[in-house]
Amino acid sequence: MLPQAGTHQHDEAQYTDSMAVPLFVVTPARLALEPLVAQVEITGRLDGEGCGAVCTFIGVVRRSHAGRTVRYLEYEAHATLAVRTFERIAHEAVERWPQATLAIHHRVGRLAVGETSVLVAAAAAHRDEAFRVCRYGIERVKQIAPVWKREVCEDGAHWIEGPVADPANDDLRRQALVRACA
Amino acid sequence: MRVTVQYFARLRDLAGCGTWTCDLPDRATVGDAWRAGVERFPATAALGDSLSCAVNADFSRMDAPIHDGDEVAFLPPVSGGAWTEP
Known part of the structure; x- marks a missing residue:
């Protein structure tokens, strides 16, 4: 099913009080898994065979990175572009798996070790597809979403940077598909 | 033209x-906005080869091409996330 419009929401009350959870969100509020699962299930239920499986990915802040002890992370996003990028990723997923529904919520701001930074939920008629769509979703978020993290350690702070984000790069997209279908 | x-x-x-x-000037591009920024903030040149916009x-x-009133954003490489070959 094609994605519904996303938002970026700036406070906790707005995030948790929403009647219908948008599928694509960037927010400083604590992320909540259950409303997101309910939303992809409801959205997926209406399509094709209906929804028989929801697969979720929860990204959490790890206590160490490259041998360093992490005190906390700071996530920053180009919020409008990030939400549009999540929509783009969901469109890509629907091109490959037409009956699937994908949702992505990303948190920004200061996050302590153990807190949830990103939620991906994928609904599909069957579990095999749900797992694949979920994996594809998180791989693409890591590849192209304009979200950056700054790691604050005992010995200082640094931005963590990967490769240049090019959403039109087909090699990257194929790589994400390969991982999703491994 | 004036851009942000x-x-x-x-x-x-x-x-x-x-x-x-x-x-x-009229008919400027995203690259022109980048170069104007490097002139004003020389330290930004360090990221010139690894940008999205x-x-x-x-x-x-x-x-x-860009136009009057546009918002032109320059984006460093994203976090990426570690991938360990199985």
Whole structure:
């Protein structure tokens, strides 16, 4: 099913009080898994065979990175572009798996070790597809979403940077598909 | 024309500011806005080879034309996330 419009929401009350959870969100509020699962299930239920499986990915802040002890992370996003990028990723997923529904919520701001930074939920008629769509979703978020993290350690702070984000790069997209279908 | 230039993450740290207003000649491109920024904030040159850009919150290219009132964002490489070969 094609994605519904996303938002970026700036406070906790707005995030948790929403009647219908948008599928694509960037927010400083604590992320909540259950409303997101309910939303992809409801959205997926209406399509094709209906929804028989929801697969979720929860990204959490790890206590160490490259041998360093992490005190906390700071996530920053180009919020409008990030939400549009999540929509783009969901469109890509629907091109490959037409009956699937994908949702992505990303948190920004200061996050302590153990807190949830990103939620991906994928609904599909069957579990095999749900797992694949979920994996594809998180791989693409890591590849192209304009979200950056700054790691604050005992010995200082640094931005963590990967490769240049090019959403039109087909090699990257194929790589994400390969991982999703491994 | 006058555009708003936005810097994110490490680029913002290098520039020392997140946004600035940039005056450019007609028919300028995203690349012209970048180069004007390097002139004003020389430290941003360090990221010149590893950038993405967006105009009005859509991904763009350095050679894309820009227009009066546009928001031109420069984006350092994203976090990526570690991938360990199985």
